[in-house]
Amino acid sequence: xxxxxxxxxxxxxxxxxxxxxxxxxxxxxxxxxxxxxxxxxxxxxxxxxxxxxxxxxxxxxxxxxxxxxxxxxxxxxxxxxxxxxxxxxxxxxxxxxxxxxxxxxxxxxxxxxxxxxxxxxxxxxxx
Amino acid sequence: xxxxxxxxxxxxxxxxxxxxxxxxxxxxxxxxxxxxxxxxxxxxxxxxxxxxxxxxxxxxxxxxxxxxxxxxxxxxxxxxxxxxxxxxxxxxxxxxxxxxxxxxxxxxxxxxxxxxxxxxxxxxxxxx
Numbered sequence: 001x002x003x004x005x006x007x008x009x010x011x012x013x014x015x016x017x018x019x020x021x022x023x024x025x026x027x028x029x030x031x032x033x034x035x036x037x038x039x040x041x042x043x044x045x046x047x048x049x050x051x052x053x054x055x056x057x058x059x060x061x062x063x064x065x066x067x068x069x070x071x072x073x074x075x076x077x078x079x080x081x082x083x084x085x086x087x088x089x090x091x092x093x094x095x096x097x098x099x100x101x102x103x104x105x106x107x108x109x110x111x112x113x114x115x116x117x118x119x120x121x122x123x124x125x126x127x
Numbered sequence: 128x129x130x131x132x133x134x135x136x137x138x139x140x141x142x143x144x145x146x147x148x149x150x151x152x153x154x155x156x157x158x159x160x161x162x163x164x165x166x167x168x169x170x171x172x173x174x175x176x177x178x179x180x181x182x183x184x185x186x187x188x189x190x191x192x193x194x195x196x197x198x199x200x201x202x203x204x205x206x207x208x209x210x211x212x213x214x215x216x217x218x219x220x221x222x223x224x225x226x227x228x229x230x231x232x233x234x235x236x237x238x239x240x241x242x243x244x245x246x247x248x249x250x251x252x253x254x255x
Contacts, residue, residue, distance in 0.1 A: 026209075026213050029206070029210075029213070030209075030210065030213065032206070033206040033209075033210060036199075036202050036203065036206060036238060037234075037238065039242075040199065040238050040241055040242040040245065043186075043195075043199075043245040043246060043249070044241055044242075044245045046179070046183055046186065046245065046249055047244070047245035047246075047248040047249050050180075053179045053182070053183075054179065057177065060177075073168070076164065080164060083157055083161070084161070086157075087154065087157060087158065090154055118168065118172060121172035121173060122172055125172060125173070125174065125176075125177065
């Protein structure tokens, strides 16, 4: 393997909060991979029939699983909003430092708003 | 045209020449997943209840199985590409890197196969 330079050179930069969003995009992405596993296990239980589905739902309805689902919704909302920000960058929009900082704030607020709605619906449907 | 010698290619020097394709597919799957993820999340959260009959009939209704299969396939594809980027950035040791990339590829292939199978099994049963 050639000794070529590799990114990212995280340690040479002064910290900026936009960097926190950058690493959170990766963390939430990896978390959503685990959520996808959970979703497909749930679908598989439903495919196996009413008994298997009911057993899966006793786990889904437990407090730890509900907390994980709440966190999953938060991760999804963030990855979605910040993903749109990445797509905007990809078409060349918002690269200036001030714009990137402003869009970071917008992403945080949109995430909290979307997650609020999702958590309300999760709670409302839990009855 | 390339200025790289065949020797340089076999020694793994230089780019693999599929970076642009990787980048593009990651964006295309992201774009498609934007509406699909909103649709799936809102649909599941707004089900009248979470019992077996409700869930199974929702999965089998109209275009839902098609959109579900799309969501499963594109999510796993997007995850595969994303995990690859993260692993290549943070895992330096070649054997560990190769192992993680292989695990991710196999895991995502398994997710696609079992997810699609589960959706079709539910949808075809509720049609009958």
